[in-house]
Amino acid sequence: MPRRFSFPCLESRRKAAPTVFFLQRCFPSEFALGFNLILHKIKMSSKKPxxxxxxxxxxxxxxxxxxxxxxxxxxxxxxxxxxxxxxxxxxxxxxxxxxxxxxxxxxxxxxxxxxxxxxxxxxxxxxxxxxxxxxxxxxxxxxxxxxxxxxxxxxxxxxxxxxxxxxxxxxxxxxxxxxxxxxxxxxxxxxxxxxxxxxxxxxxxxxxxx
The missing domain is CATH 3.40.430.10 (Dihydrofolate Reductase, subunit A)
Incomplete structure (x- = not known):
């Protein structure tokens, strides 16, 4: 029976790709500076109840x-x-x-x-x-x-x-x-x-x- 190889790093990158693409399109300037700035911008744009x-x-x-x-x-x-x-x-x-x-x-x-x-x-x-x-x-x-x-x-x-x-x-x-x-x-x-x-x-x- 052939062995099935798993590459966790590639799997996680493939699953994250749609999210990464979305963030890169919506926040192009911040994307180059890292995810921390992106998350900060999302947080600041949310409305307080x-x-x-x-x-x-x-x-x-x-x-x-x-x-x-x-x-x-x-x-x-x-x-x-x-x-x-x-x-x-x-x-x-x-x-x-x-x-x-x-x-x-x-x-x-x-x-x-x-x-x-x-x-x-x-x-x-x-x-x-x-x-x-x-x-x-x-x-x-x-x-x-x-x-x-x-x-x-x-x-x-x-x-x-x-x-x-x-x-x-x-x-x-x-x-x-x-x-x-x-x-x-x-x-x-x-x-x-x-x-x-x-x-x-x-x-x-x-x-x-x-």
Whole structure:
């Protein structure tokens, strides 16, 4: 029976040939400098995902008189922190001030209609579109998180891919309200129910329907 010879180096080169040809055609100048530059260009051209994150009551309240949430739920605070850490936050000026400045280990973009408004410790933008463009051009791989308040959520609603919503099962008094999301984010990807001594609530991950 004749022996069959295998040449692993030639086999791997033959299998890789279509990929190499594609990269050489698409990135001719970088190809001569090696695959590291090619992979870097592919990585830089990829888009960061855009998410919204919020907590609201059954009547969609998200803010109380004087600022802040209408409740204090430590588990929700920990959930929010876990999600946004390492990402890019887009928020309104009032939310930024209520947080006391930029959140640790994130890049923060603050929206303001005033084109002369600037901050030493955060980026600024005059519209949601310019904020998204800025966020996409910042370094890092973390998601872009649209974090409120109401006008910022409304502007971000058509742009977000997913909504991370803490649904608090109570009707509370409020002065700021989350936009009605149900027509836009109709598909439930994940759900975790929980409660504390004051409230029952669910952590929902929602996406758009077909």
């Amino acid at each position: 855009i998410y919204m994150i919020a907590a609201c009551s059954e009547n969609r309240a998200i803010g109380k008189e004087g600022g802040g949430l209408p409740w204090s739920i430590s588990e929700d605070t920990a959930y929010w922190t876990e999600k946004v850490t390492g990402g890019i936050i887009i928020e309104g000026r009032r939310c930024f001030e209520e947080l006391g400045g930029p959140f640790p280990n994130t890049d923060t973009i603050v929206l303001s209609r005033n084109p002369d408004f600037s901050l030493d410790n955060a980026y600024t933008a005059v519209s949601m579109e310019s904020a998204i463009e800025l966020a996409q051009n910042l370094g890092g791989e973390g998601p872009i998180w649209i974090c409120g308040g109401p006008a910022v959520y409304q502007a971000g609603m058509p742009l977000a891919e997913k909504l991370y919503l803490t649904q608090v099962y109570d009707e509370v008094e409020g002065v700021a309200f989350f936009p009605d999301w149900r027509a836009d984010f109709a598909v439930e990807l994940d759900r975790r129910d929980s409660s504390d001594e004051n409230y029952s609530y669910s952590f929902l991950v929602l996406t758009r329907g077909n």
